[in-house]
Amino acid sequence: MxxxxxxxxxxxxxxxxxxxxxxxxxxxxxxxxxxxxxxxxxxxTPIDALSDSYRDLVVGAVEDDAERATVTDTNPPFEPPNPIEYERSYYDVGYEVTNERTQTQYGVESTFDPDPPPERTVAYADLPAVDRAKLDRILDPDTARDSGEAFGIGVRYTDAEAGESVVVPEPEYDGVTREGATFGIAVRDSREVTVADYRYRADLLAAxxxxxxxxxxxxxxxxxxxxxxxxxxxxxxxxxxxxxxxxxxxxxxxxxxxxxxxxxxxxxxxxxxxxxxxxxxxxxxxxxxxxxxxxxxx
Structure with missing residues (x-):
């Protein structure tokens, strides 16, 4: 169930x-x-039934790869309720919580093909890597959207990442262009959230x-x-x-x-x-x- x-x-x-x-x-x-x-x-649960991100955490845990098996989030993103089957063996997968701290979460919104079009724009390829990594999902031309439709997400930046960003805390541009598409970009709000590192582990349950x-x-x-x-x-x-x-x-x-x-x-x-x-x-x-x-x- x-x-x-x-x-x-x-x-x-x-x-x-x-x-x-x-x-x-x-x-x-x-x-x-x-x-x-x-x-x-x-x-x-067979590992192939998991999403890519969860599968990667499990494999990292089984192989004792600390970097691959660790994720930073406000809550544990993955709480397996049953054993995970990986390469015909079965594992109990859990996690340990470390390094709790605060980060700033920004409500970033993109508007597809806005009217009027933004005056100050930047090419997606020219965005800092940190912005491309965090905002790729809302700046995707392949996502079917109507003109003027807005799409917002909450994204967390460390202080160092915010220092590299041209989007947070205040956008330096009104829009982003990518593969012939134009997106209006805005930061609607921000708040402090508590995050932690979740280090996943896998204990062999049965061979x-x-x-x-x-x-x-x-x-x-x-x-x-x-x-x-x-x-x-x-x-x-x-x-x-x-x-x-x-x-x-x-x-x-x-x-x-x-x-x-x-x-x-x-x-x-x-x-x-x-x-x-x-x-x-x-x-x-x-x-x-x-x-x-x-x-x-x-």
Whole structure:
């Protein structure tokens, strides 16, 4: 669940069926993960599913490359909720926080093809390197924009970088030209923010899929004992499929969900639902449970 939300945000930020977030019904889906490879794929995130920047942090962490594995930001940009698979091994990836300090964040805005056109312009290639690096995204002619459309971002400059810049704290030019396009440039505001260096580390969790599957089973696996027949029927129906509750949910559905919630989840969102690793009928099942509306947030 969080695994899917995480992939959607970085590979892209899928979620626990977020399409059903406004649906008052709940659901249970069981996927057979008895095979080690199936369980590993369900729990771990392949490095190729990460965005380029996150992938670079992980590789830097695995290779113990401090520069590549360190990023400066106001918050940790990357908090892996599950193991990362890299070159067929599996890693727990985390970070350490060091060197907290303040920087100035500027609200910089570019306006595509402004009317009237700016009088004082500078070619993008003639901008200082620090401005090109920080403002490339809002000065991109390939980005489809309508004439007069503005695009703003918050960018942080150290005092030394601001000393090199021709954009902050006050623009020395009214516009920037690049590949035949003209951008108006303005600084709308500034404020002090706290930043830190986030040094990512990667601890080997398992050398192969069998190893990471064994870790998952040891940490999360459980079984249900003595299920009443109505709950048993719901559970069996959910194997390889999805069972949705009625609205309002039946007592059996609520009781079955409560049984899941009595165990440690692989992933849990108190509002939407969670994911559990269940042993049932001689097989391992990845349980994706969406809570009915009446149980959300409890």
């Amino acid at each position: 969080r695994r899917r939300r995480f992939l959607a945000s970085v590979a892209v930020a899928a979620t626990l069926p977020l399409a059903g977030c406004s649906d008052p019904r709940g659901s249970v889906r069981l996927t057979d993960v008895s095979d080690d490879t199936a369980l590993a794929k369900q729990w771990a 192969d899929a069998a190893g990471v599957a064994a870790v998952a089973r040891e940490r999360f696996q459980f079984s249900f004992d003595g299920l009443p027949s109505d709950q048993r029927a719901l559970l069996d129906e959910a194997k390889g499929d999805e069972v949705e509750s009625e609205d309002p949910p039946s007592e059996a559905f609520v009781a079955l969900v409560e049984r899941f919630r009595a165990h440690d989840a692989v992933e849990l969102d108190p509002y939407f639902g969670g994911e559990w690793l269940l042993r049932d009928g001689g097989a391992d099942w990845w349980a994706d449970v969406r809570f009915p509306e009446s149980m959300r947030g409890e």
